[in-house]
Amino acid sequence: MTKGAKIAIGGVVAGLFLWWLTNFWIAALVIFGVPAAAYLILDPAQRRRLRRVGRKELGS
Numbered sequence: 001m002t003k004g005a006k007i008a009i010g011g012v013v014a015g016l017f018l019w020w021l022t023n024f025w026i027a028a029l030v031i032f033g034v035p036a037a038a039y040l041i042l043d044p045a046q047r048r049r050l051r052r053v054g055r056k057e058l059g060s
Contacts, residue, residue: 011031018027
């Protein structure tokens with residue numbers, strides 16, 4: 001299993017656990033808000049590099 005798949009499965013498990021503990025909207029805010037905030041704090045050069053690496057992994 002790849003590192004990305006392990007992270008994705010962990011995110012799903014954490015989201016389901018949060019949903020069970022709280023309600024859907026709080027879990028959705030954490031699941032989507034944390035990665036969005038992490039992306040937004042990158043500087044423009046890091047964002048370009050991240051997009052470039054992501055496209056290479058997809059085979060484009």
